[in-house]
Amino acid sequence: MQNIDLLKSKLSQPSKIVITTHVKPDADALGSSLGMANYLVKKGHDVQVITPSEYPKFLHWMKGNKDVKIFNPDHPHITKEAIDAADIVITLDFSTLSRINEMGEMVRESEAFKVNVDHHLEPESFADFTLWNTGAAATCELCYELILALGDEALIDSDISDCLYAGIMTDTGGFRHPNTTQNVHEVVAKLIGHGANNSRVSKQVYDQNSENRLRFLGYALSQNLKVLMDYRVAYFALTEEELSAYNSQTGDTEGLVNYALSIEGITLAVLFKESDGGVKMSFRSVGEFPANEIASKYFNGGGHRNAAGGRTDDSLEETLKKFLKIIEEYKPQLEEEINRI
DSSP, rough: TTTTTHHHHHHOOEEEEEEEEEESOOOHHHHHHHHHHHHHTTTTEEEEEEESSSOOOTTSTTTTGOOEOOOOOTTTTHHHHHHHOOOOEESSSSSSSGGTHHHHHHHHHHOOOOEEEEEEESSEEEEEEEOTTTTTTTTTHHHHHHHHHOOGGGGOOOHHHHHHHHHHHHHHTTSSSSSSSSSHHHHHHHHTTTTTOOOHHHHHSOOOOOOOHHHHHHIIIIIIIIEETTTTEEEEEOOOOHHHHHHTTTTTTTTTHHHHTTTTOOSEEEEEEEEEEEEEEEEEEEEEEHHHHHHHHHHEEEEEESEEEEEESHHHHHHHHHHHHHHHHHHHOOOOOOOOO
């Protein structure tokens, strides 16, 4: 682990610490942020978690959520002042500063000691201490290992454990994805030993649907799902009008793309969603098929091999037209992968 003694030294006396994570935080992003925040508060630090955007309501149960500040683009100086005043800035679950939008340059320009903990590909070099491992299933897994490396396992309580467990659980797809390694099981076993209530965490994350969300899911599955079995591809393409019709909130499309991937014979699934004058995309694949290659090469994105994201300023119609051309060149790989399984 890179220069752990330097980080220990930085954390040896009470400091002002800002923790941030990527835009539209998921359970791994918020879980690692609040897990680390709760740990650092126990060490006597003054900690502020700032997210670059809002996040799903089903994550609000985590301890410390009520104290999270959400970046306000109308008043950016509030966040800048907090970052400028920090002795340490900890960035979690993203590898490039562009993933926190306007906050990225604030962090870059900060004179604080910077820490980055992440498991995504192609990291940007901006931190003074980096814990980066693409072999890790989740940033929460790395945060647990970091706390151990700092010699503070005794400080891990049930609240910290719940936060970290949530991130590992979701980033492994409920322990179903290939990234569910022996180490993942060993870490979650330790977290349960430290008080993580695995059944409660699962219920909070997966079983807190609104009626609108369930009706939206029904509509998406019955009316919007497209299956191109000749290509081993399935996708959803949602307009802003469709999302608005069901009063869709942040997090309501979470996991939708996995329904498409669950269809027998599908290698690649995509969610296309109109947003802020462009289209946001979530890519999921099975086996060795490189979803992240399509995201990075064609849609200004990236991520893991089997889980990636992208964005374009094109219209939904133009984006779909482009995507359908792209999968023609990948057709042999798409067919090969499903035959391998």
